[in-house]
Amino acid sequence: MAVRRVTWRERPWLRFAGQRLGGLVLSFAVLVVVTFVIVPLIPGDPAVAVAGQEATGAEVARIRAELGLDQPLHVQFLDYVGGLLTLDLGTSFSNGQDVATVILARLPFTAELALFAIALVLVISVPVGMLVAFLTHGGRRSWLDHLFNVVTSLVYSVPQYVMATLLVVVFAVGLGMFPAAGAETLSSLVLPTLALMLLPMCVVSRVVRRETAVVLDQDYIRTAKGWRIGRLRLFGRYVLPNVITTTLTLSGLILAAQLGGAVVIETVFAFPGLGQGVVQAILERDYPVIRGTILVLGLMATLIISVVDVILAIIDPRSIEADHD
Template sequence: MTAPSIAEASRTPGAGAGSAGSRYLRHRWVGFSLRRLGGLLLSFAVLVTVTFLIVPLIPGDPAVIAAGEGANPAQIAAVRAELGLDLPLLTQFLNYASGVLRLDMGASFISGESVSALIFTRFPFTAEIALLAIVLVLAIAVPLGMAVAILTRGGRNRWLDAGFNFVTSLIYSVPQYVVATLLVVVFAVTLRWFPAAGAATLNSLVLPTAALMLGPACVISRIVRRETAAVLEKDYIRTAHGWRLSVLRTNARYVLPNLVTTTLTLSGLILAAQLGGAVVIETVFAWPGLGQGIVNAILQRDYPVIRGIILVLGLLATLIIILVDLILAIIDPRNLGGTTYDV
């Protein structure tokens, strides 16, 4: 037998299949990355365009506010020219878009402060309560949902199931600003346990974080309960019980991993939504984050600040969703897309 024939004989069919499967998986990662990059660029373009177009729809003339009380028409016209509001709309848009691409979102009409600097100053406060809220949501909602599903399995403890559904539905149905107001009245004004407003101490975190997390915790706990109940009816769970594995080990090894995809997806969406929901919470608690910043900017018709904050919040929400997609794809490559997964 010649050398080439020996080499060919030594090759196993599985080696070629594995190589082809690896190439296929790499191609799917390339496609996944390109789709997410394209989605990010499209979202960026839409955000830049929409933020530019909708802000001037706010009633009121920013030049009048920036000029101050008692300004005459000539002074107002001079301020309008200084702010660039007298330029054609297309020119204003091109100036705005080119500035964003250079990471320069302009200066505040009112204070003259750089919008980028203002955002960097306020963003940590918003991130603080948003991240703390989502961590507490997961720490409370996942164990709670699993516990209710386990305790009510097979129709047991119907009172617990009914009470859980009633309480979570009630809390979730109450608007966030009402929840925030009730928390202030009860825990800040009546009991005086926590500050009613501001961010001076660690105690100041408690009420805004609680107001931000209660609704999402109810949603995730209900979904985790439903998913856990479905998993508990699977054959492999019955097999695990047949092996006399402990309840804790069975749930940790077989139930919890099946909740990762759903819980992670919801957590990403909720965290993205928290950035927008923080506007209401920060206003109620006078929390010095981006939410309070955009409310103040709207009241003052401060176009650059409004546009900058909306753009940053929109991009952060998009990046969070893309990050969740990436993590899910790493955990299970079937999430890369496509109809088959042959490796």
């Protein structure tokens, strides 16, 4: 009996995974080129930064040769790509350390901050958005709907660095409740996490409120209410699954953006993560550390979005079909 070969169309998961993998490879290639090209545009000479302002021209030229900066740009790029292929991110100009070691020392702080922030965003925003939608459904409690829109719009309009500064002034300097900088204790995470989560929390809660309001107007929800299903069961079984898809998509994008927002927040709070590290590297013209950090942050953001896509495909297989159409 002949064995029938299974085609790609009969295995949508394989094609879906292949598309995501191809996207990751392409994104990584673009990141490599972009990070290599834009970093030398930073004003200042790395050789002068290493040698010092008092160094002679001969000393600067010697250090430039040691750093490989006297080579043509295409030669530097080939050396850079060759190092990446062997998982070598290079050596720091400023302290001579392996760039991978520098990044791995700071990565846990940024990951901890970003994960805490997005976890709190989801835990708070989803219930709040659904509750406001339920309480204001059908035109009821218009004052609550107006208050919700005003508060979320106001908080969202404040830039993150301004929000971070306000939190420091009020809770660290004024009330003395939390440390203003550092990461020595768990309480040091409170203010940076708040500064990082407040803006996305407003966005997610508004989206959840809107999506919940749309779902509550659907015929199957009216039918479920007619069966006298309890409110918790109604929301858990019929409303939440239809809201969570949009919420997860938005949350994935926000978490990816949080990695970039961490640069500002970590600088304000002197938090020893990748954000503060890349700012310090820019000031020191440390090209390998800048490139390695941006590359890692960009790759993490791309991975996060891809993982969210896979989770959404598991929750709602129709997303795979839509992706293939």
